[in-house]
Amino acid sequence: MCKVMGLIIWLWLVGFIVEIARVCGAGLSCGLQGRYFSESLYKEGDVIIGGLFPVHNEAPAPDHAFTEIQQDAHCQGVDLRSYRWLKAMTFTVEEINQDPVLLPNITLGYLVADTCLAEGTTLSAALALVTGQEETVSGSECNRAPMVPVIVGDARSSASIVVADTLGVFDIPMVSYFASCACLSDSHRFHSFLRTVPSDAFQAKAIARLLRLLDWTWVGVVAGDDEYGKSGVQLLLKELEHTGICIDYLELIPKSHSQSRIRQTVERIRSSTARVVVTFAIAPDIEVLFKEVVVQNVTNRQWIATEAWSTSIQFFDQASIPFLAGTLGFALRRADIQGLGAYLAQLSPVKQPNEPFVKDVWEEIFGCSLAQDWQPSFKRPKCTGSENVEKHGHIYIDVSQLRVTYNVYKAVYAIANAIHNMMACQPGRGPFKDGECPDVTQIKPRELLYYLHAVNFTTPVGELVYFEDNGEPSASYDIMNWHVDESGAVHFIQVGQFDAAKGPGQELNINLEKVVWGGGWADKVPVSVCSASCLPGTRKAVQKGKPVCCFDCLSCAAGEVSNLTDSTECMRCPERFWSNTERTRCIPKVVEFLSLQDTMGIVLTVLSVTGATLTTTVLAAFFHHRDTPLVRANNSELSFLLLVSLTLCFLCALVFIGRPAPWNCMLRHTLFGVSFVICIACVLSKTVVVLVAFRANLPGSNLMQYFGPIQQRAGIFLCTMVQIVICMLWLLMAPPLPTESAGELGARVILQCTVGSVVGFVLVLGYIGLLAVVCFLLAFFARKLPDNFNEAKFITFSMLIFCAVWIAFVPAYVSSPGKYTVAVEIFAILASSYGLLLCIFTPKCYIILLKPEKNTKKNMMSR
DSSP states (O other): OHHHHHHHHHHHHHHHHHHHHHOOOTTOEEEOOOOOSSOEEEEOOSEEEEEEEOSEEEOOOOOTTOOSOOOSOOOEEEOHHHHHHHHHHHHHHHHHHTOSSSSTTOOEEEEEEEOTTSHHHHHHHHHHHHHOSSSEEEGGGGGGSOOOOOEEOOSSHHHHHHHHHHHGGGTOOEEESSOOOGGGGOTTTTTTEEESSOOHHHHHHHHHHHHHHTTOOEEEEEEESSHHHHHHHHHHHHHHTTTTOEEEEEEEEOTTOOHHHHHHHHHHHHHOSOOEEEEEOOHHHHHHHHHHHHHHTOOSOEEEEOTTTTTOGGGSOTTTHHHHTTOEEEEEOOOOOTTHHHHHTTOOTTTOTTSTTHHHHHHHHHTOBOOTTOOTTSSSOBOOSOOOHHHHOTTTTOOTTOSHHHHHHHHHHHHHHHHHHHHTOOTTSOSSGGGOOOOGGGOOHHHHHHHHHTOEEEOTTSOEEEOOTTSOOOOEEEEEEEEEOTTSOEEEEEEEEEEGGGOTTTSEEEOGGGOOBTTTTBTSOOOOOSSOOOOTTEEEEEOTTSOTTSEEEEEOOTTEEOOSTTOSSOEEOOTTEEEOTTSSSEEEOEEEOOOTTSHHHHHHHHHHHHHHHHHHHHHHHHHHTTTSHHHHHTOHHHHHHHHHHHHHHHHHHHHTSSSOOHHHHHHHHHHHHHHHHHHHHHHHHHHHHHHHHHHHTSTTOOGGGGSSHHHHHHHHHHHHHHHHHHHHHHHHHSOOOEEEEEETTTTEEEEEEOOSOHHHHHHHHHHHHHHHHHHHHHHHHTTTSOGGGOOHHHHHHHHHHHHHHHHHHHHHHHHOOTHHHHHHHHHHHHHHHHHHHHHHHHHHHIIIIIOGGGOSHHHHTOO
């Protein structure tokens, strides 16, 4: 609260001084602003325009004790570029005075002061402009104090803020030609501030667009420790939000130019992986930075310059030039001002001996001394005063890059047009109370400010100039590229343009083929990323504790894809699709089932058909030799039935091969269960008959009457009906149906038949197993009966194979995936069928076909 009250009192005192300077009464003594450190340039006129220019860039160190007035303190370090700006203002005033149309009855004058590139001297100069230059003016001479209702300046944003805060209380307008800080766009705080230079808000937008266009996602930022640098960086950071561009470091260049701080800043630049460095600093700060860049030999960087130094070659020594090659910069709009070059060439210490600044500027241009007491011991040679400015003027005389100079030109013309519009006001139709018009003979700053906001004119160059609501022009920048030739000369080549008026997405235009890149890349766009782009098939995973631009590339999980570069996430494939090996696209899942096209399916089909063929062949051989003793002795009817059922067993394996459907799922297990029960029932019946036949030959035995053909058929029928009933109940309650399941982590769709009711499946297999075990036991008991009539030994082997196959089937069936489950079941069916066929019928076929001499009744009854 105390600070606010102090500021109010201070501003009131300044206002009091300003008003006293403007009030001229008889016998009054006016105590005005004391003379400050540097000089000023004055030209009398009807209306005096003030100007603030940093002709020198080193102000004297202030006396912080405030005990006495500093004597013989002068600013040092002439800035030829700034002096050209000052001369551009005086040239423009003279050009307007010679214009018969613009301000025909009014002569413009100027009072131009040197600010020495410091806030303190700038404010001192500004107060001197609005209060008068002389230390003491008394009596009627008070009227002769120059009236400055408007100021052109200042060049720096931080100094403009100080002056605008102070003079804005009294509505004294300022028209800046180079103060671009976006903070000055606050029309409420800086209502009397206007400018012909675009706001840094547009420059930050332009830099952000350039970074996005060139895919520079990992950059460093260096800024000056002032309002221009800090505000510019904040605007840039705001523009880069949600763009995927990250700042690796943000370094400030101290105004004290501390060598240790500068060294640390350059070391940070050198150690960073960011190849692009964006700068928001004025030229003197960048000059100090690059001196250390040369010392540390930081060569592999692409520099991005703001309008503050994008074409300011005079601030860099010859050693820095190679490091600046390829620099991209945003420069203000360029223009050609007719006659300015010749006007600048008129500079002469001989012809203008009393004009301020001429002596210092001449010495700076030619590196000599104009001192009257010059001695040979001086560091600089003596000037003659007749040196050729046009030949050696360099920066001062160079009118090929008139950018800030053109802004000065526009600022003066804006003021002149505002005064012209004030003159054209018709009484009674004026913009002020009761239609009043302003008094042009004694212009009031507040009235001039009103007309400045309303100007709309075309400069002699042909550009339409007007101020928007916040006192700013439309933003337009030229994109400049620093080309350095073999001799070390720098050429500024325009490679693009940024025009905010073209709208979002269209404002930036750059010809990459004309660009020479910095950092040793030459003809190739530099790469400045924290992490290389993630290819399609991968996704970005942010590294812990680092910005989002630093990431790892992780492959998409199975079933997920990414088809774009730098995808942040992988997309899940639709339900019946799966990712390819590269994880770049979704492909239909492979539908897997045991088909006739599979090698395994072909092999099993061949085995099935072969088994059925062999069985049919055996059946045909038995039928052909049905009247032989061997066939008759082995119960031909049961043998025929067994062979038919074995054929069905072989053929039922074919039902398991092919795409699962409801009909074949239900047919698979029922056909398999019934055909195998018939087989086992036949074998069991044959075993019982053999066993009972030998027991019936014992004295007193009458068992064969219970095991005749009718009883055998009934037994087989009964055994089969039990299995049929189990299958019918299974199909009615919970039948086997086709289903889909995922295989290999979801990459395949496995089509298979579910068993439906597990109880039904177990009962079908269990019933077959029960009959097989009973048959095996009976055959085992009958194995020692006479060989010629005994099939029990072969039945024992066949049942042993049968039981072994199906016991091994259970764990293999449970553990086999996908179509191999079906293959295991088919293999079990074929193996057990082949076991029955080979063990039971091979010996008989051997005798029937190869040993017919043994197929006799005598041989059958020999034992």
